[in-house]
Amino acid sequence: MSNPHILAVPFPTQGHVIPMMELSQCLVNHGFTVTFVNTDYNHKLVVNALAADESQLSDRIRLVSLPDGLEPWEARHEVGKYCEATQRVMPGKLEELIEKINQGEGDKVTCVIADESAGWALEVAEKLNIRRVAFFPGPAAILALQFSIPKLIHQGIINDDGTVSRSQMIQLAPDMPTMKTTEFLWACMGDLTEQKIVFQLMVRNNKAAKLAEWIVCNSAYELEPAAFTMAPEILPIGPLQASSRLGNPACYFWPQDSTCLQWLDQQPPCSVIYVAFGSTTVYDQTQFQELALALELSQRSFLWVVRPDITDKTSDPYPEGYQDRVASCGMMVGWAPQQKVLAHPSIACFLSHCGWNSTIEGLSNGVPFLCWPYFCDQFLNESYICDVWKVGLKLKKNENGIIPQGEIKSKVEQLLGDENFKARASKLKEMGMTSVKEGGQSHRNFKNIIEWMKT
Numbered sequence: 037m038s039n040p041h042i043l044a045v046p047f048p049t050q051g052h053v054i055p056m057m058e059l060s061q062c063l064v065n066h067g068f069t070v071t072f073v074n075t076d077y078n079h080k081l082v083v084n085a086l087a088a089d090e091s092q093l094s095d096r097i098r099l100v101s102l103p104d105g106l107e108p109w110e111a112r113h114e115v116g117k118y119c120e121a122t123q124r125v126m127p128g129k130l131e132e133l134i135e136k137i138n139q140g141e142g143d144k145v146t147c148v149i150a151d152e153s154a155g156w157a158l159e160v161a162e163k164l165n166i167r168r169v170a171f172f173p174g175p176a177a178i179l180a181l182q183f184s185i186p187k188l189i190h191q192g193i194i195n196d197d198g199t200v201s202r203s204q205m206i207q208l209a210p211d212m213p214t215m216k217t218t219e220f221l222w223a224c225m226g227d228l229t230e231q232k233i234v235f236q237l238m239v240r241n242n243k244a245a246k247l248a249e250w251i252v253c254n255s256a257y258e259l260e261p262a263a264f265t266m267a268p269e270i271l272p273i274g275p276l277q278a279s280s281r282l283g284n285p286a287c288y289f290w291p292q293d294s295t296c297l298q299w300l301d302q303q304p305p306c307s308v309i310y311v312a313f314g315s316t317t318v319y320d321q322t323q324f325q326e327l328a329l330a331l332e333l334s335q336r337s338f339l340w341v342v343r344p345d346i347t348d349k350t351s352d353p354y355p356e357g358y359q360d361r362v363a364s365c366g367m368m369v370g371w372a373p374q375q376k377v378l379a380h381p382s383i384a385c386f387l388s389h390c391g392w393n394s395t396i397e398g399l400s401n402g403v404p405f406l407c408w409p410y411f412c413d414q415f416l417n418e419s420y421i422c423d424v425w426k427v428g429l430k431l432k433k434n435e436n437g438i439i440p441q442g443e444i445k446s447k448v449e450q451l452l453g454d455e456n457f458k459a460r461a462s463k464l465k466e467m468g469m470t471s472v473k474e475g476g477q478s479h480r481n482f483k484n485i486i487e488w489m490k491t
C-alpha cells in the first residue's frame with residue numbers, strides 16, 4: 037500500500053481555502069502528504085502572496101491548480117456565474133489530475149478531502165473509487181440547515197427552487213438559534229437567479245455529502261451543541277487555528293502587511309478596535325465613509341483592513357483629509373495577519389462581518405464583537421455571537437439601509453463599557469479551545485479520522 041496521500045479540494049474562495057489549508061497542515065504534522073488543489077486564478081494569488089510572506093509551506097504540501105471555467109480577466113465575485121463555471125469545468129479537470137497522479141511514479145491518492153460546498157469533487161472521488169471526507173469550514177448549524185432542505189420544502193417554508201414563501205423566524209430544533217427565512221444562506225446571495233443557482237448547488241451538495249465516509253466541520257460541540265444533536269452525522273474537528281499547532285496560517289490571496297503588529301505593540305492593552313470584513317464584503321461609498329467617520333468619532337485607536345476592492349471607488353475612498361486627521365490613532369492596511377492581530381493584547385474588540393473564520397478566530401482569543409453581517413452564514417453567526425454566546429452587539433441599519441456613524445460609536449462605547457462581554461468572551465475562549473487539545477472532543481474526532489485514513 038502507498039503512503040497516505042491526501043488530495044485537498046477547497047471551494048475556491050478565500051474563506052474556504054484558508055481553513056482547508058489549516059486542515060492540510062495538521063495532516064502533514066501527522067505524517068500525511070497533501071496535494072492542495074486551487075483554481076489557476078487563486079493559485080497565482082497564493083503563490084504571489086507566499087513569495088512576499090515569511091510563512092513557509094511544508095514541503096509535504098504540493099500546490100497544484102485547475103482552470104475554474106472563467107477567463108482570467110473575468111470577475112469572480114458574481115456568485116451564480118462562478119458556481120456554474122466551476123461546477124461545469126472543474127470535475128472533469130479534477131478527474132484528469134487524479135488519473136495523472138495515480139499513473140505517475142509518486143504515491144497514489146488515497147483519500148480526497150473536499151469542501152462540502154464543492155460536492156462535485158466528492159462525486160469524482162466516488163467515481164474513481166477513492167475514499168472521501170467532506171469538510172465544512174462554516175458552522176454546523178448552516179450545514180444542518182442545508183440538510184433540512186427537503187423538510188423545509190415539505191413544510192412549505194420554501195418551494196422547490198428555494199424561494200422563501202414568507203419572511204418569518206424559524207427554529208430548526210430546540211435550542212438552535214432562531215433564523216429569519218429571508219436570511220437563509222441561499223436567500224441572501226445576490227439576485228433571484230443567483231439565489232436559485234446557489235440553492236441548486238446546495239441540493240447537489242446534499243447528495244454528494246452522502247458519498248462521504250465522514251463529514252467534518254470546523255466547529256466544536258461546546259460552541260453549538262444543539263446543531264450537532266440535530267445533525268449527529270457532522271463531526272466537529274475545530275476550531276482549527278494555526279496557533280494550536282504553533283505554526284503560521286497560509287494560502288492567502290493578498291500579501292499580509294505585518295507592520296501593523298509593530299504598531300499594535302505600541303498601543304496600550306485592550307485599547308484598539310480591529311475592523312475587518314473578510315475577503316469578499318464590499319461597501320458602497322456612502323457606507324464606507326460613514327464607517328470611516330465613526331472610527332474617527334470614537335476617539336479610540338483602530339486598525340482597519342481596507343482591501344483594495346472593499347468599495348466601488350478604488351482611488352482614495354476616504355473622506356477629504358481623513359488619513360491625515362486619523363494618522364495618530366488609526367492604521368489602515370490592505371490585508372492584515374488577522375490571526376496574529378486578534379491574539380494581540382492591545383485588541384479591545386472586533387468590528388466584523390461575522391464570517392465563520394473571523395468568528396472562531398475572535399472567539400479563540402476571547403475578543404468581544406460588534407457584528408455587521410453581510411450575507412451567507414453571517415446572520416446566523418451574528419445570532420450565535422449576540423443571542424447565544426452573548427459576546428457581542430448587533431449594529432442596526434437606519435431607514436436608508438445604512439449603519440450610521442452614531443450607531444457605531446454608541447455600540448463601541450456600550451460594548452467596551454460593559455466588562456461582562458469580555459468576561460464571557462474569555463470564558464468561551466477556554467471552553468472552545470480545549471476541544472482541539474489532547475483529550476478534547478474535536479481532537480478525538482480528528483484522531484479517529486486520521487487513523488481511518490491511514491488504514
Ligand SMILES: O=c1ccn([C@@H]2O[C@H](COP(=O)(O)OP(=O)(O)O[C@H]3O[C@H](CO)[C@@H](O)[C@H](O)[C@H]3O)[C@@H](O)[C@H]2O)c(=O)[nH]1
Binds near residue numbers: 371390391397
Ligand atoms: O486582513 C485580513 C482579513 C481576513 N483575513 C483572514 O481571512 C479569513 C476570512 O474568512 P471569513 O471571516 O470566514 O470571511 P470570508 O472571507 O467572507 O469567508 C467566506 O467563507 C466563510 C467560511 O465558509 C463564511 O463563513 C463567510 O460568510 C464567507 O463570506 C479569516 O481566516 C481571516 O483571518 C486575514 O488574514 N487578513
